[in-house]
Amino acid sequence: MDLLDILTDKGLRREPPTREEALAVLATTDDQLLEVVAAAGRVRRQWFGRRVKLNYLVNLKSGLCPEDCSYCSQRLGSKAEILKYTWLKPDQAAEAAAAGVAGGAKRVCLVASGRGPTDRDIDRVADTIAAIKGADEHVEVCACLGLLSDNQAERLKAAGADAYNHNLNTSEATYGDITTTHTYADRVDTVAKAHGAGLSACSGLIAGMGESDEDLVDVVFALRELDPDSVPVNFLIPFEGTPLAEEWNLTPQRCLRILAMVRFVCPDIEVRIAGGREVHLRSMQPLGLHIANSIFLGDYLTSEGQAGQADLDMIKDAGFEVEGAAETTLPRHRARAAAGCGGHQEESACGTGGGCGTGCGPCGGHGEAPEAVEAASSTASTASEDEARTDLVRVRRRGAGTELAPNA
């Protein structure tokens, strides 16, 4: 059996690949790319059909962060000429959210820069959630406010939040290279707090920061251990004025291989193409939809995405459909667990202790190195000088924090 047959078979059974198999996906050549996409696509369709979940970002508080995350345009010392503003009022945030919902988004992601919220900030976000849900009770709300202190996740849950996002971003081994003001363990702790409060956990990564294939595989397996319901995959947008401005390491083909690896490791988890979609996948975005089942509609926190209508057209043209508010995103076995029906670890192949947990034996010894997909003479494309597509990085100048209408 070759690598892709093994991975497809495992994905259909919600069994993780071995670390070696995950690395082998990243090592496939450009000649093998469509076969990789097709294999990941079979797994995606098994668990998510042809649905694409749309999520909409509302940046509640932009810039002026005291943390030093190297990838972030809002970091301490950032020279990026982004919008800077303090907390939006609840009605302002709700107005921005409503534009996203009207455009087809079923989840609104409320994001604020900063190390973590104060208790007063939790009050503000609670008021904002009330304003959003008062307008449409079916909208899913995810909060992304940084590191949580004790009881803050519970307060967000009580306020009506459905989910909490906090990304691991990169491997534990390299975390200290990108951020010094907090630790990888801090991030793991916040995801655990969200889980503990009964919030749906959302945690993902950023690719393209100079990490190795091993780092990428490490962070994706670490995410799987955290058992999130959704995994956003960001592709670094190298903002001028940040320490990683020169890190143009990604090609569309590399991005697709990374998405496929994430899908194989997290077969039944919502995999979201997040920031950097337009910058790095470019005209290959529709192929990404065959692997991921979720994207952000419209703009990002500090940069502009393609027009919301272009997102919708792309989904339709590629043969997919926007997931409706009444549809359940997760496969039934995970949705039941997320709703508190019990048995999460047993039912979820992405659990931390289930029978098919990472690298476990009972699911059948697939630990040997798989055969290559096929002998191929080509290599994987790598980014070169002309891949520095700074022309595609557009600082957000519309929507939340401006007088201009949001892009949705």
Ligand code: SF4
């Ligand atoms: S804590 Fe958040 S807003 Fe602040 S620098 Fe890090 S990623 Fe950016």
